[in-house]
Amino acid sequence: MALKDVVNRHILDLRPYQPGKPIEELERELGITGSIKLASNESPLGPSPKAQAAIRAAVDGIHRYPDGASFALRENLAGRLAVGTDQLVFGAGADEILELLAKAFLGPGSEAVFAWPSFAMYPIVVKGMGATPVAVPLSNDLVHDLPALAAAVGERTKIVFVCNPNNPTGTSVGAAAFDRFAADLPPDVVLVVDEAYVEYVRRSDFPDSLGWVSRRPATIVLRTFSKIYGLAGLRLGYGVADVELAGYLERARHPFNVNRLAEVAALAALDDEGHAKASRRVNAEGVAYLTAELEALGIEVWPTDANFILARAGDWVHDALLREGIIVRPLASFGMANHIRISVGLPEENERLVKTLKRLRESGA
Ligand SMILES: Cc1ncc(COP(=O)(O)O)c(C=O)c1O
Incomplete structure (x- = not known):
């Protein structure tokens, strides 16, 4: 064979x-x-010169496994975002969090809904688990069509990805439309709000996605150090979720998925405002x-x-x-x-x- x-x-x-x-x-x-x-x-x-210096200072220690809990970074980010330390999940890029979500919630027979064109990893992680991707066209002005996305959610839907701002169009959805959508989504469907570009957003009515994490437990917000922090080559992203959801992703992840240099660089980058x-x-x-x-x-x-x-x-x-x-x-x-x-x-x-x-x-x- x-x-x-x-x-x-x-x-x-x-x-x-x-x-x-x-x-x-x-x-x-x-x-x-x-x-x-x-x-x-x-x-x-x-990258920030401070991040570069932190990496150089940490190089001597790379024969040691990293801190699998990313303790220092976890404490720091939890404080900045005003969430619990157990609400954070770290990954080798936000990409890995997408994979963990697929691993935890998808399998043959289940579906995941997302807009299209959008981030190319969504169909890949969905198909990678043998689940079915359901791609919903963007509206004519190339913005997420949230009512159409909601209409595509069915019995088998386990995850809905909303990429905000959307890659590759750069368009975003505002709070009014997002809030209606999030409020109506069945409570057991995992809402993934991918905010890889959030730091660049200029619109003033951008949705308060972290607020939705506390109001709607099956919600996770993804962020990354690959974009504004200039650390794409080190691979570090994270999710902010309710403790239960974060806990399932913790079970699915490798113990040392975030490397030592990424953690120290991220800490220094956060400090270099x-x-x-x-x-x-x-x-x-x-x-x-x-x-x-x-x-x-x-x-x-x-x-x-x-x-x-x-x-x-x-x-x-x-x-x-x-x-x-x-x-x-x-x-x-x-x-x-x-x-x-x-x-x-x-x-x-x-x-x-x-x-x-x-x-x-x-x-x-
Ligand atoms: C919308 C979106 N989400 C997630 C990612 C993945 O980012 P990371 O480098 O953290 O894996 C990207 C990268 O380009 C992206 O555009």
Whole structure:
């Protein structure tokens, strides 16, 4: 019998997550240097110098297993968020929390509902457990259609994912719509509010998701250190949930899933409020600049509450930019042909993108 006859059917059918193209790969393929990557929504400012110093200081200790309970980080975050220490679950990125949720609540015969296009890991973790993904199209203005999402919840639904702000569109839902949705959701359906980009949000009526964690126990809010804190390479994310829900995820996780360097770096990053503020400012300025320049070029863009911008641009634009050493994210695999997602970079990176687009246009490419 061949291995493919033995592997779980739902794993055989899975298509792996496609990450943004790494700079090294592009440069190897094209024989170029000096490329920039505006494709994975990473922080262009990099990690806080304080986080870097904390990592260096902790390197001597990496022959020891990490603190499996992430005690120091747990205490610190619980204080900041005004939740109990037993309401926090840490993972190797928010990605791992998504996996833990799938492992704890999904299996063959169950369903998970999410909007589409949205974060590509939702269908992957759902299918990875042999459960059925139910993808509900975004509204015409590319915002979560919460009434349609609610209507898709059925007997078999165990989890609903709401990505707010939504990746890859940058759009967000406000408190009024979210509150109606959360209040009406059956109480035994786990509501996952994925707030990977929450620190960049500008709208003032953003939902109080943590309030819902205390009002509606089957609710979990996901956050990450990969974005504004610039620690994507260390892999650290967390969930905030009711004690019971957090406890199930604790049972499902590996004992040492968060590494030592991630924990110390996160603690230092949380303390470096100036760096986080600077990241937010650089992002807001980048969003304003890119929005104005792209619109001036006749390229349609969507308002964003995150650190990336959705733009309508032919797939050739992505290919042409690649040849110029600029990596952006094509969205054809999300069912959005002729759209790209541009992560906001440093001012000089954003300017290089705009100049290159102008040049491509002038050369009639
Ligand atoms: C909406 C959303 N959720 C979760 C994640 C995963 O983040 P992490 O790096 O913490 O695994 C991402 C990463 O891009 C994301 O866009």
